[in-house]
Every structure is written in C-alpha cells, then in structure tokens.
Amino acid sequence: MASLKVYTGMLSVLKVHREKMLAAAGSGFSTATDLADYLVRKGLAFRDAHETVGKLVQHGLDVGKDLAGMKLKELQQFSGVINSDVFEVLTLKGSVESRNHIGGTAPRQVRDAVARAREQLDSGA
Amino acid sequence: MPVDFVTADGLNLMNEAKPWGGRFTEFTDAFVEGFTASVNVDRRLYKHDIAGSIAHATMLARVGVLSGKERDAIVGGLREIEAEIEAGEFEWRVGLEDVHMNIEAHLTERIGETGKKLHTARSRNDQVATDLRLYLREAIDGMCAELRRLQAVLLDLAEREAETIMPGLTHLQTAQPVTFGHHMLAWFEMLQRDYARVLDCRKRVNVMPLGSAALAGTSYPIDREYTAQLLGFDMPAGNSLDAVSDRDFVIEFVFVAALILTHLSRFSEELVLWSSTQFDFIDLGDAYCTGSSIMPQKKNPDVPELVRGKTGRVNGHLVALLTLI
Numbered sequence: 001m002a003s004l005k006v007y008t009g010m011l012s013v014l015k016v017h018r019e020k021m022l023a024a025a026g027s028g029f030s031t032a033t034d035l036a037d038y039l040v041r042k043g044l045a046f047r048d049a050h051e052t053v054g055k056l057v058q059h060g061l062d063v064g065k066d067l068a069g070m071k072l073k074e075l076q077q078f079s080g081v082i083n084s085d086v087f088e089v090l091t092l093k094g095s096v097e098s099r100n101h102i103g104g105t106a107p108r109q110v111r112d113a114v115a116r117a118r119e120q121l122d123s124g125a
Numbered sequence: 126m127p128v129d130f131v132t133a134d135g136l137n138l139m140n141e142a143k144p145w146g147g148r149f150t151e152f153t154d155a156f157v158e159g160f161t162a163s164v165n166v167d168r169r170l171y172k173h174d175i176a177g178s179i180a181h182a183t184m185l186a187r188v189g190v191l192s193g194k195e196r197d198a199i200v201g202g203l204r205e206i207e208a209e210i211e212a213g214e215f216e217w218r219v220g221l222e223d224v225h226m227n228i229e230a231h232l233t234e235r236i237g238e239t240g241k242k243l244h245t246a247r248s249r250n251d252q253v254a255t256d257l258r259l260y261l262r263e264a265i266d267g268m269c270a271e272l273r274r275l276q277a278v279l280l281d282l283a284e285r286e287a288e289t290i291m292p293g294l295t296h297l298q299t300a301q302p303v304t305f306g307h308h309m310l311a312w313f314e315m316l317q318r319d320y321a322r323v324l325d326c327r328k329r330v331n332v333m334p335l336g337s338a339a340l341a342g343t344s345y346p347i348d349r350e351y352t353a354q355l356l357g358f359d360m361p362a363g364n365s366l367d368a369v370s371d372r373d374f375v376i377e378f379v380f381v382a383a384l385i386l387t388h389l390s391r392f393s394e395e396l397v398l399w400s401s402t403q404f405d406f407i408d409l410g411d412a413y414c415t416g417s418s419i420m421p422q423k424k425n426p427d428v429p430e431l432v433r434g435k436t437g438r439v440n441g442h443l444v445a446l447l448t449l450i
C-alpha cells in the first residue's frame with residue numbers, strides 16, 4: 001500500500017529528458033525492422049528483406065554509419081528496389097507513427113488509449 | 126482478576142485469570158504466556174473485532190437471547206473501549222492472550238456481569254475469521270483507491286509524453302523506437318489487471334463466518350442473514366466447518382499484493398536503469414532520492430530500490446502462508 005502511494009508521488013514529479021531519449025533511439029539501427037517492412041512493400045518476401053537489411057547493418061557497423069546516415073546509392077547497392085522515399089521510413093517519427101493500430105506505439109494511438117482508459121476508470125471498471 | 130505470580134526465575138508477574146481457566150489448576154508458565162500471546166500482532170484488528178461484537182450483540186437481542194438493556198450496555202461499553210483504544214489509553218495485557226480477550230475482559234470490568242454474555246453463541250474461531258475478513262475488506266478498498274491514483278498519474282504522464290520517442294529495448298539492446306507514453310500505458314495495463322484481481326478477491330473475502338461458532342454451529346436461534354447485513358457482508362458462509370478453517374482469501378489477497386509489488390519491482394528496475402548516469406533518460410525528484418555517506422556526487426534512486434526490497438518480503442509472506450495452511 002505504501003509502495004503504491006510512494007510511486008504515485010514519485011511519478012507525479014518525474015522529469016523526462018526527451019532529447020536524451022531521442023538521441024538514444026536514433027542509434028543502434030532501431031529502424032532496421034522498418035526498412036525490412038519497406039522492402040516487403042516493394043515486393044520482397046519478409047525473409048529476403050530481413051537478410052538484405054542484416055547485410056546493410058553489417059555494412060553500417062563496418063563503416064560506422066546508422067541506416068539513416070547512409071546515402072541513397074549506398075543503400076541501393078544492397079537492393080535495387082530502394083528509392084528516395086526510403087528516408088521517410090528510416091526516421092524515428094515515421095517509425096512510431098506507422099504503428100498506428102489499437103495497442104500500437106503511435107502518438108495518436110497513445111492518446112486514444114489514454115482516452116479509453118480514462119473512460120474505463122470513470123466507469124469503475 | 127490479575128493474580129500475583131512468581132516464576133521459577135524469580136520474575137514477579139501478574140498472571141491473568143484466564144477466561145478458559147475452569148479446567149486448569151495451575152497457572153500458565155510466564156514464558157509460555159509470552160510465547161502464545163498474539164495481542165501485539167492482532168490488536169490491529171480492534172476496530173473490526175468491536176464492529177463484529179456490536180453486530181453480534183445486536184442480533185442476539187433481536188432473536189431474544191439478550192435483552193434490549195443488555196444489548197445497550199454491551200454496545201455502549203464497546204464504543205467506549207474503541208474510543209479509549211483510539212486515544213491510546215487502552216491497557217493491552219499480554220496475559221489476556223489476544224485482541225478478543227483483551228476487549229471482552231475490559232468490557233466486563235466496565236459494565237459488569239452483562240459483559241460475560243457477549244460471547245454467547247460465538248467462538249473465537251468464527252470471531253477471528255470474521256475480524257480478519259472485515260480487516261482485509263477495508264485493506265482491499267484502500268488498495269483499490271491507491272491503485273486508481275497511481276493509474277491516473279500514469280495516464281497523465283502517457284498523455285504528456287505521447288510524442289516522446291525512446292528506444293524500446295530487448296535483451297538491453299536497442300530494438301525499435303517506441304513512445305514513452307506507450308511505455309507508461311504498458312505499466313497502466315499491468316495495474317488494470319491487478320485492480321480487476323483485487324476486486325475479484327474482495328468477493329470471496331466478503332462472506333461472513335460469524336455464527337459458525339467453534340466448528341459445528343450453535344444451538345442458539347441466531348439470525349445470520351441479519352448479522353451479515355449489519356456488517357456489510359454479501360452472505361453468511363455456507364458451511365461452519367469450512368468457514369472457521371478457511372484462510373484461502375488471505376492467501377489470495379497476499380498473492381494479489383505480491384503480484385502488484387512484482388509489477389512495481391519491474392517498474393523500479395526500469396526507473397533505476399533510466400536514471401543511471403549511462404542512460405540519463407529521466408530525473409527522479411530530489412524528494413524521492415537519497416545521497417551517499419561517502420560519495421558527494423551521488424543521488425541514489427532509493428525509493429524504487431526499496432520497493433524492490435519490499436517485494437521480496439511480500440513474496441516470502443505468500444510462500445509462508447501457502448506452507449502454513
């Protein structure tokens with residue numbers, strides 16, 4: 001009981017370092033899955049797309065670049081179906097916004113989920 | 126009445142006359158008295174014990190076992206004792222074993238012979254089981270309110286940080302970007318299940334053992350439906366043997382408490398990680414951290430760490446209860 005109470009107080013004053021979180025999210029090839037999904041939309045089978053992106057990540061590790069830091073030509077060496085529209089899916093904002101379904105991480109879904117949850121709390125469920 | 130008693134060690138104790146002393150010819154050993162007493166633990170049930178006794182006496186008067194005058198003397202005496210306990214003026218006596226006997230003995234000292242009639246058609250077996258259920262019901266209602274307050278804070282945080290992007294981790298490695306608001310909603314969902322669990326547990330807590338007496342029921346013409354109604358129970362327990370021996374509801378409650386704390390322990394692990402120098406994703410307020418006795422630069426996330434410590438204790442209680450039963 002005391003633990004719940006102390007948590008309520010502690011989270012009420014929690015400060016979030018948004019820039020630090022964003023910077024950390026931008027490293028470590030966090031959009032690799034988005035790139036694989038992009039290749040699938042361009043016609044590749046998911047397993048082949050996974051393999052292609054895996055090779056791209058290996059290349060990135062060798063040259064010290066993240067996916068979003070690579071030139072279009074560099075990306076195209078690994079797959080001919082990649083176009084300039086790829087950079088939209090490689091952004092963090094694009095990545096989270098694309099997960100736009102019930103239970104997904106998109107900001108819109110978070111807001112909808114908050115509204116649903118508040119209704120639930122008001123109804124006593 | 127207290128009687129002077131000298132132990133083998135020469136300790137001069139006041140040995141209490143026991144309410145069950147009729148078939149005994151020797152005093153309880155002084156060490157055994159301390160060993161068997163529970164009053165230091167169960168005195169916290171005083172409010173529920175008194176509420177149960179008032180309802181019991183009220184029912185006994187309704188069915189004609191007590192007179193209206195006797196009921197009024199008992200109820201009045203119990204209310205005075207309650208006020209005395211709350212004012213910290215009540216003298217708890219280890220020699221009287223437990224909360225029930227302490228209150229009953231004081232009642233008789235206060236109102237005289239009528240006090241001895243309160244225990245008609247009742248045993249400590251059904252009495253303590255009833256007290257415990259009333260106590261837990263109150264604890265559950267308090268817990269529900271606390272859960273809801275924490276959930277509301279999580280929703281505020283989720284809304285405020287709906288657009289905040291953070292790395293979602295698996296195996297402590299960057300996996301996929303997620304929003305911090307989404308992460309807070311994951312915590313919310315865990316507590317939402319806990320809330321449903323605790324409400325479900327309340328259904329099984331809110332059943333009344335009173336009237337089961339020692340184990341077989343009682344020969345007096347009691348009205349259990351009426352007592353249950355007075356105490357806010359959903360129904361009287363259906364079987365006297367089961368009712369006095371059942372502690373499932375305690376185990377269930379402790380399980381729910383253990384799971385809630387396990388959830389808070391998971392949150393704590395993340396808060397400690399996020400507030401570390403290496404991550405630096407969050408700042409826990411100064412009011413919720415402590416310093417180091419040697420390293421001046423430290424701001425330690427003591428609160429989440431201590432919540433983790435408490436989790437171990439409650440999980441231990443759960444195993445202890447499962448083993449005990």
